[in-house]
Amino acid sequence: MSTHETVHKVPTPAHHYTLIRDPAGAYLGVDDDGARKLYDYVDDHAIWDRDRDSVRHVVSGQTLTVTGDAASVTLGCTGESPGDDAGTEGNAVSFELVHGPEKMPSDYLGFFRENGWVCLTSVLAPETVEELERISCTDRYEDRKYDGSKHPLNQSWAVGRTAAEPVSLWLMRMYMGTSEVRLGHPPSLAILGQDDGKRDVQGWHSDFPYLWGFAGNKPYGRVPTSSGNTVLGIQRNVCISPFTREGGATAFKLGSHVHDQGPPAEWGTGFQYGQPGHRAKHGLPYNGPDADILEAPGGSIILYDSRTWHRAGVNQTKKRRSAMLQAMVPGYVMPFFDTSGTWKGYVGSDAYNALTDLERQEMERLMVHYINGPGGAHAITVDEDLSEAIRPQVAQRRYYDS
Numbered sequence: 001m002s003t004h005e006t007v008h009k010v011p012t013p014a015h016h017y018t019l020i021r022d023p024a025g026a027y028l029g030v031d032d033d034g035a036r037k038l039y040d041y042v043d044d045h046a047i048w049d050r051d052r053d054s055v056r057h058v059v060s061g062q063t064l065t066v067t068g069d070a071a072s073v074t075l076g077c078t079g080e081s082p083g084d085d086a087g088t089e090g091n092a093v094s095f096e097l098v099h100g101p102e103k104m105p106s107d108y109l110g111f112f113r114e115n116g117w118v119c120l121t122s123v124l125a126p127e128t129v130e131e132l133e134r135i136s137c138t139d140r141y142e143d144r145k146y147d148g149s150k151h152p153l154n155q156s157w158a159v160g161r162t163a164a165e166p167v168s169l170w171l172m173r174m175y176m177g178t179s180e181v182r183l184g185h186p187p188s189l190a191i192l193g194q195d196d197g198k199r200d201v202q203g204w205h206s207d208f209p210y211l212w213g214f215a216g217n218k219p220y221g222r223v224p225t226s227s228g229n230t231v232l233g234i235q236r237n238v239c240i241s242p243f244t245r246e247g248g249a250t251a252f253k254l255g256s257h258v259h260d261q262g263p264p265a266e267w268g269t270g271f272q273y274g275q276p277g278h279r280a281k282h283g284l285p286y287n288g289p290d291a292d293i294l295e296a297p298g299g300s301i302i303l304y305d306s307r308t309w310h311r312a313g314v315n316q317t318k319k320r321r322s323a324m325l326q327a328m329v330p331g332y333v334m335p336f337f338d339t340s341g342t343w344k345g346y347v348g349s350d351a352y353n354a355l356t357d358l359e360r361q362e363m364e365r366l367m368v369h370y371i372n373g374p375g376g377a378h379a380i381t382v383d384e385d386l387s388e389a390i391r392p393q394v395a396q397r398r399y400y401d402s
């Protein structure tokens with residue numbers, strides 16, 4: 001019997017669908033009545049299959065001829081222009097054919113709902129993956145020196161484009177049952193170096209906002225009860241480097257979200273491993289065959305219900321491993337960290353300006369938390385004076401919830 005986690009190797013897809021993007025970043029699709037229109041999200045309606053000189057709409061079978069290079073194509077069809085139904089005019093609208101998902105969005109959603117996780121294998125375009133490697137200084141760019149002076153969002157268009165990746169956004173909105181989906185913290189890079197056999201490592205836990213496994217031996221953490229059908233968070237892990245067991249891929253107990261409570265103490269929880277020196281004294285948290293590792297190529301996005309028991313991987317190789325981790329929450333959950341300051345520093349940057357209009361709108365929607373009351377929308381941001389004023393009281397506060 002294996003002495004390590006059960007490895008599920010996700011094969012690199014031989015084929016990807018194509019998305020068709022207009023100059024503002026909207027996606028060309030065909031609705032249920034056969035009319036072409038522009039969508040601001042990507043579900044099955046916006047999925048096309050590319051053949052050399054044509055694109056075929058997968059659901060309707062409609063086919064358009066393609067002339068020009070992929071960055072600027074004219075789509076030929078009988079009599080009308082492909083964007084007409086959505087209000088674009090004339091025949092001169094040029095579209096861009098972009099890298100799409102391996103599977104149909106509805107297939108991913110079915111799997112996600114059944115299993116509590118899904119892998120969008122190699123869903124990011126190759127140029128986006130390379131750009132993320134470059135700013136991470138890993139893989140093809142491991143000799144480059146990391147620039148800590150700017151937030152990763154401001155270092156490259158690729159970070160915003162990845163955070164606004166349309167298929168994963170649609171899946172999360174459907175899985176959480178709300179279109180109001182937010183980032184719980186600014187997108188960040190998690191770069192994991194080689195383990196030395198004694199450093200502190202992360203124990204088993206459920207992610208934000210649950211944070212189960214971090215509150216002593218209590219089965220719950222920040223969310224005090226199970227949440228049932230109400231999904232309070234999805235974690236979106238973007239593999240920048242390929243994820244492998246030896247290279248430090250995240251370890252999961254796949255499907256454990258159904259327990260709707262934190263991981264067992266005998267697996268070694270985030271609370272236990274949060275004590276400095278715990279690993280040096282007790283060794284690694286549970287890493288036997290009841291745990292799972294998803295090995296996936298760079299450019300894959302793994303979504304999982306935040307209740308899923310997991311822990312950070314341990315990198316046994318010399319090669320640094322990069323990932324972009326995002327705790328995603330419905331709009332009614334308070335964020336983990338402030339996103340407003342990062343957002344304000346992002347708007348107008350070169351990286352922001354390189355995004356499409358739709359990607360910018362999505363990023364604003366993801367990063368600006370707001371109160372929507374009778375007086376309209378009020379953006380939430382940190383008030384430093386007020387924070388200073390409450391800190392002493394918060395530090396003294398006694399809790400009686402145990």
Ligand SMILES: [Fe+2]
Nearest residue numbers: 205206207310
């Ligand atoms: Fe986590």
